[in-house]
Amino acid sequence: MNFDLDVAIIGGGPGGSTCGGLLRKYAPELTVGIFEREAFPRDHVGESVLPPVSSILQELGCWDEVEAADFPIKIGATYRWGNSDKLWDFEFMPVEQYREEQRPRGWTQQARQLAFQVDRARYDHILLDHARRLGCAVEQPGRVRRVETDGDRIEALVLEDGRRIRARWYVDASGAAAIARKALGVGVDCPTRLQNVAFWDYWENAEWASRYPGGATRVLVLSIGSGWIWFIPLGPTRTSIGFVCPKSLYRESAKSPEEIYLWALQQEPFITELTASASREGKVEATRDWSFVSDRTAGPNWFLVGEAAGFADPILAAGLTLTQGSAREAAYSILALAKGEHEADWLQQNYDDNQRTRIRQHIRFADFWYSANGKFTDLETYTSEIARDAGLSLDPKRAFQWLGTGGFTHDTLGQAGIGALDLAGTRQVASRFLGTQARWELSRVNQLTLKLDGAKVVEIPAYKDGTIRRIKTYRRGDRRLPLTGLFATVITALQRGPDLVGHILPEFQRQAAGGEAGGKMQSHLVLHHLLQALELMLNDGWVKGRRDPKRPGIDLNTPIEGQIIHTNVELNERLAAQEPV
Structure with missing residues (x-):
């Protein structure tokens, strides 16, 4: 069979350009075509990035180009969310440890911990141009009019001008349009009650709520009862401001997109203050923010990436992280x-498992955030419903504990976390929402042994340096325990002996001090993450624990206030000073 290309990619946004760029970087002999329907630059919502994207930019070889664009450095976010009206921060690193670095920055340790807030008109253009320089054939505008299929295979793409493009493999990176997914008849599931809509516009010369040397700031996420407002500085003068609310509220309001957008901003005095000397472009845009996951994300000769595969509510700013x-x-x-x-079959099945599980985890965690903001009447009871959606029958207390740990081993192989939050971070968010400190299960036990009953040994892929390596993994139901990274170190420590203080902690300390676990991570952080991995394994049933009253233990809890997640004293004092006496 004659092919026009090795790989045909529908869509030239971050998903298409990242996929195409990496293909050409590692296999320059492959012919890769990217077909993008729009001319760049063009605006696009989804401007707030999480730290995992920075490593992908570095791997692509375009970190320097993105950094040279001088996008604001994102050190975290400031929220008004939960049961209190007080503003609180979630930071990627303790802000007191942040140090100004001359722009453009190199690929420093600090840069790896932080993220960007990007003007998508420029960001998407940079990535697509980079893919072109790596050798991708970019057609722009290059609208795909039709996808020809034969059963579960894609046979060709038919372009607007009538040309028929045949490829060995196809990638649908067309976003919400999901051109190939729809042509293949792949359905979607919406495992959530949330059906939100979003409205946004761009502003010039809005005041930043927080500003640090080197162009660093935080995004704002402000609940206003009827929904929430985002405030994302995109550059020295340009800011994205949006409003997210339930679809039902928008319909019942009988307002136009512009009317409900302006009404929402008027409900928030802080936004009014920040935009007092600003002007907006006056082009309110709208989209639906309905979380969903595709029934399948891979087939015999095709893959779905980004929003073609699924979408999680933007409250966690995970869009670009999931896409890239x-x-x-x-x-x-x-x-x-x-x-x-x-x-x-193994490659496609594992790709599908990774994407669908990851998207579902982000959807569940977003549901948890909304439930904490009063969208559902009882937070702990609702976590039981989320657990049932995951196929688990748990009482409210156990369900809340499950969600707090989340089994988040799909997000980053060998680590415990989701998005930019590690296990301790998810616990601290939960503590803030509930108003109580979360005590760790490790505080209740001091004798620990592996519990692998009923587990199967399978192999999953590890993606590094252009090559896939097979990693042995224990799997029990929908839970998996990869024998790599932090989890492998924990298993080694458990094999030294069952005593937490006498055997396990000394092995953790030895591994952390010697750099054997965690790579370039500082030793105290390695120890912190190893304890989190052990806690997750205990909660997830991979480790059995008991208390020996004759042996010492440890006391671990997650405070409401910490270095990473804490009340924003400065902004709260500023707002309090403006309230009428």
Whole structure:
């Protein structure tokens, strides 16, 4: 069979350009075409980035280009969310440890911990131009009019001008349009009660709520009861301000998009203050923010990436992380298929499992955030419903504990976390929402042994340096325990002996001090993350614990106030000073 391309990618946004760029970086002999319907630059919502994207930019080889664009450095976010009207911060690193670095920055340790707030008109253009320089054939505008299929295979793309493009593999990175997914008849599931809509506009010369040397700031996420407002500085003068609310509220209001947008901003005095000397572009845009996940994300000769595969509510700012992360794994899967290195079914099944599980976890965590903001009447009871959606029958207390740990081992292989939050971070958010300190299960036990009853040993992919390596993994139901990273170190420590203080902690300390676990991470952080991994394994049933009254233990809890998540004293004092006496 004659092919026009090795890989045809529908869509030139961050998903398409990331996938195409990595394919050409690691296999320059592959012919890759990207078909983007719009001319760049063009605006696009979804401007707040999480730290995992920075590593993908570095791997692509375009970190320097993105950094040279001088986007604001995102050190975290300031929220009004939960049961209190007080503003609180979530930071990627303790702000007192932040140090100004001359722009453009190099790929420093601090840069790896932080993120950007990007003007998508410029960001998407930078990434697509980079993919073009790596050798991708970019057609722009290059609208795909039709996708020809034969059963579960894609046969060709038919372009607007009538040309028929045949490829060995296809990638649908067309976002919400989901051109190939819809042509293949792949359905979607909406595992959430949330059906939100979003409205936004761009402003010039709005005041930043927080500003640090080197162009660093936080985004604002402000609940106003009827919904929430985002405030995202995109550059020295440009800011994205949006409003998210339930679809039902918008319909019942009988307002136009512009009317409900302006009404929402008027409900928030802080936004009024920040925009007092600003002007807006006056082009209110709207979209629906309905979380969903595709029934399948891979087939015999195709992959879905980004929003074509699924979407999680933007409250956690995970959009670009999910998009570029899935694009990276799709590229690695195609590279392996091209080299014949692994079985096609194994590659496709693991890609599908990773994407669908990851999206569902983000949807569940977003549901948890909304439930804490009064969208559902009883927070702990609702977590039981979320657990039932995941196929688990748990009482409210156990369900809340499950959600707090989350089994979040799909987000980053070998680590315990979701998005930019590690396990301790998810616990601290939960503590803030509930108003109580969360005590760790490790505080209740001091004798620990592996519990692998009923677990199967399978292999999952590890994606690194353009190659997929098979990692042995224990799987029990929908839970998995990869024998790599922090989890492998924990298993080694458990094999030293069952005593938490006498055997396990000394091994953790030895590994942390020697740099054997955590790579370049500071030793105290490595120890912190190893304890989190052990806690997750205990909560997830991979470790059995008991209390020996004759042996010492440890006392771990998650305070409401910490270095990473804490009340924003400065902004709260500023707002209090403006309130009428």
